Amino acid sequence: MAKLSLGLQLGYWGQLAPGNAHVELAQEAERLGYDSVWMAESWGNDCFTPLSWIGAHTSTLRLGTAVAQLSARTPTACAMATLALDHLSGGRMVLGLGVSGPQVVEGWYGQPYSKPVTRTREYVEIIRKVLAREAPVTNDGEFYPLPYNGPGAWGMGKPLKPITHPLRADVPIFIGAEGPKNVTQTAEIADGWLPLYYSPYRQEVYADQLVNAKPGFEVAPTVMAVMNDDLEQALYPVKAMLGFYIGGMGSAKRNFHKELMARMGFPDEAEQIQKLFFEGKRDEAIAVVPDAFADEISLCGPRDRIKEKLKDWEDSPVTTLLISGDIDLLRGMAELTL
Structure with missing residues (x-):
C-alpha cells in the first residue's frame, strides 16, 4: 500500500480574479504538508503567471501547470517559461501539458486540431532539448x-540554444491525457500523468496503457473531495462537474470525456447526458450522471467513509491526489491522508 501525497488544485480563475485567496490557500497547504500546487488555463487566465506569484509566497510546494495548453505557446516559448519559473522558485517547477480540445484550439488559438498525439510527442521532445542545452535546438518534425523554412520564411533562421542556462535539465513533465493512445504515449515519454478523472475500482481501464511507465512515474488525478454526512448532497458537485464535461466540453462528433465515461462502463448514460445537455436541459443531464460513477472518481460523504475509501486509492497506481476546496477541506484531507 503506497503512501499518497496531496496537491492543491486551484483550477481556472473563472469570471473573477481570486485576489490573494489562492496565495492564502497555497500557504496553508504548504503548512499542512501538501506536496504541490497546480494552476489551470483555458480561455481566461494563463497558468504560468499565477504560479509565479504563488511561488514567490511559498517555499516548498512544487509548482505545477495542470495544464499548460500546447496551442497557447510554441514549445520553445513554453520551455522558456518553464526555465524561468524553475529558476525563480529554486527548482520547484513541474510542467503539466495538454492538447485541450478542438473547440478551444481552433476557436480560441486559431490553430488546427490535428494529430494531437504526434503533436504532443514533438512538443515534449523540443522542450527537453531546450532544457538539456546540449546543442542548438533543431527539429524536423x-x-x-x-529552423522554420516554410511559406513566408526569409531563409535566415539559425539553430539556437537558450542564453540562460536552465537550473535543471530534468524538470518533470506531466501530461494530461484521456484517450488510450495518448495515455500510452504519456507513460513512454513523460514523468507523470494528470488524469481528469480516475477510478481506483476500474484500474483495468488503463492497465495496458501504463505498462511502459518508467520507475518513479507519477499519477496525479484531480479528485473532488466533499465532506458531508449527506452523501447525496456531497456527490452533487461531482455530478455537476461530470454533467458539464461530458455534456458540454466537446461536440456531438467528438467528446473525449464522454468517450472515457463509456470506456469506464457507462456508455448509455454518457450518451444521454450529452443529448440532454445539448437540448439545454442541464439539470436533467446532471441528474442522469450515475451516483456510482460520481462516487468512484471522488472522495465524498462522511469523514469516516472518506477515510475508508482512501485505502482503495492507496492500493492503486495513483501517487498524488489533487484536491480543490477551502481551507477546512484542505485541513481535513491532510488529517486523513498525511
Whole structure:
C-alpha cells in the first residue's frame, strides 16, 4: 500500500480574479504538508503567471501547470517559461501539458486540431532539448520545424540554444491525457500523468496503457473531495462537474470525456447526458450522471467513509491526489491522508 501525497488544485480563475485567496490557500497547504500546487488555463487566465506569484509566497510546494495548453505557446516559448519559473522558485517547477480540445484550439488559438498525439510527442521532445542545452535546438518534425523554412520564411533562421542556462535539465513533465493512445504515449515519454478523472475500482481501464511507465512515474488525478454526512448532497458537485464535461466540453462528433465515461462502463448514460445537455436541459443531464460513477472518481460523504475509501486509492497506481476546496477541506484531507 503506497503512501499518497496531496496537491492543491486551484483550477481556472473563472469570471473573477481570486485576489490573494489562492496565495492564502497555497500557504496553508504548504503548512499542512501538501506536496504541490497546480494552476489551470483555458480561455481566461494563463497558468504560468499565477504560479509565479504563488511561488514567490511559498517555499516548498512544487509548482505545477495542470495544464499548460500546447496551442497557447510554441514549445520553445513554453520551455522558456518553464526555465524561468524553475529558476525563480529554486527548482520547484513541474510542467503539466495538454492538447485541450478542438473547440478551444481552433476557436480560441486559431490553430488546427490535428494529430494531437504526434503533436504532443514533438512538443515534449523540443522542450527537453531546450532544457538539456546540449546543442542548438533543431527539429524536423511536422508541427514545429526548427529552423522554420516554410511559406513566408526569409531563409535566415539559425539553430539556437537558450542564453540562460536552465537550473535543471530534468524538470518533470506531466501530461494530461484521456484517450488510450495518448495515455500510452504519456507513460513512454513523460514523468507523470494528470488524469481528469480516475477510478481506483476500474484500474483495468488503463492497465495496458501504463505498462511502459518508467520507475518513479507519477499519477496525479484531480479528485473532488466533499465532506458531508449527506452523501447525496456531497456527490452533487461531482455530478455537476461530470454533467458539464461530458455534456458540454466537446461536440456531438467528438467528446473525449464522454468517450472515457463509456470506456469506464457507462456508455448509455454518457450518451444521454450529452443529448440532454445539448437540448439545454442541464439539470436533467446532471441528474442522469450515475451516483456510482460520481462516487468512484471522488472522495465524498462522511469523514469516516472518506477515510475508508482512501485505502482503495492507496492500493492503486495513483501517487498524488489533487484536491480543490477551502481551507477546512484542505485541513481535513491532510488529517486523513498525511
